[in-house]
Amino acid sequence: xxxxxxxxxxxxxxxxxxxxxxxxxxxxxxxxxxxxxxxxxxxxxxxxxxxxxxxxxxxxxxxxxxxxxxxxxxxxxxxxxxxxxxxxxxxxxxxxxxxxxxxxxxxxxxxxxxxxxxxxxxxxxxxxxxxxxxxxxxxxxxxxxxxxxxxxxxxxxxxxxxxxxxxxxxxxxxxxxxxxxxxxxxxxxx
Numbered sequence: 610x611x612x613x614x615x616x617x618x619x620x621x622x623x624x625x626x627x628x629x630x631x632x633x634x635x636x637x638x639x640x641x642x643x644x645x646x647x648x649x650x651x652x653x654x655x656x657x658x659x660x661x662x663x664x665x666x667x668x669x670x671x672x673x674x675x676x677x678x679x680x681x682x683x684x685x686x687x688x689x690x691x692x693x694x695x696x697x698x699x700x701x702x703x704x705x706x707x708x709x710x711x712x713x714x715x716x717x718x719x720x721x722x723x724x725x726x727x728x729x730x731x732x733x734x735x736x737x738x739x740x741x742x743x744x745x746x747x748x749x750x751x752x753x754x755x756x757x758x759x760x761x762x763x764x765x766x767x768x769x770x771x772x773x774x775x776x777x778x779x780x781x782x783x784x785x786x787x788x789x790x791x792x793x794x795x796x797x798x799x
Contacts, residue, residue: 612668614759615676618661619695620685625746629683630661633750636760636768637665649675658689665759683753684708685732685745687716696720706756706796708732708745713799728756730796732788739788740781747785748792755793762793 616633620626627648634646645664662676678698684707689695696705701724707716713727730752732745739748747769754762766786773782 613664613666613670613672614681614757615679616663616665616681616683616753617676617679617695617698618663618683618685619689619693620659620661620746621689622657622659623744624685625744626659626661626683626685629685629746629750630663632746632769632772633663633753633760633765634665635772636765637663639764639768640760642666643668643670645670645672658693679703681706681753681757683749685749687711690716690719696722699725701725704728704756706730706749706753708749710734713797717799726756726798728752728796728798730792732792735788735791735795739784739791741784748788751789751792752796755796756798762789765789 618626618630631646634644637644643666648661664670681704682695682699684695687707687709704726706728709716709729710731713729716729717727732748733743735748736743736745750765754760754765766789769785770782773785
């Protein structure tokens with residue numbers, strides 16, 4: 610892993626981008642990493658575009674600002690691709706992960722990306738099948754782990770299970786774990 614891995618999450622209020630950014634950070638902490646995880650949004654309202662950020666490092670993190678040059682961009686809602694330049698600041702070696710039934714090649718073409726890695730997973734369909742609702746954050750966590758190898762999938766599953774068992778029914782916990790595992794297996798690259 611490079612000195613600091615920086616991840617920028619794009620989503621809409623209510624889709625769980627903030628929760629995913631924090632869950633990823635806490636899973637990294639479980640693996641002994643230094644972390645930051647935080648949201649950035651204006652008026653808090655359901656459906657409004659938001660960003661969240663995660664930093665993971667083997668060394669203390671001394672940066673205290675939003676992520677301007679992400680190594681990884683995670684897009685929970687592809688309608689944002691037409692509204693927001695999600696690739697701003699992303700390096701040529703960067704990774705883009707989009708919640709989309711489209712192929713990575715179609716997303717690459719849509720965003721006119723000539724470099725970097727592009728991954729897609731249909732997190733919406735996975736969340737509808739496993740949770741009965743369109744909350745794509747946990748499937749996107751599973752896909753992100755597979756796409757980047759940044760953490761061990763078992764650490765993420767254990768952390769999500771422990772955190773969610775405090776707040777949700779066993780059915781919801783099990784649905785989220787299934788969503789993580791399915792996305793981990795179904796993510797596609799180009």
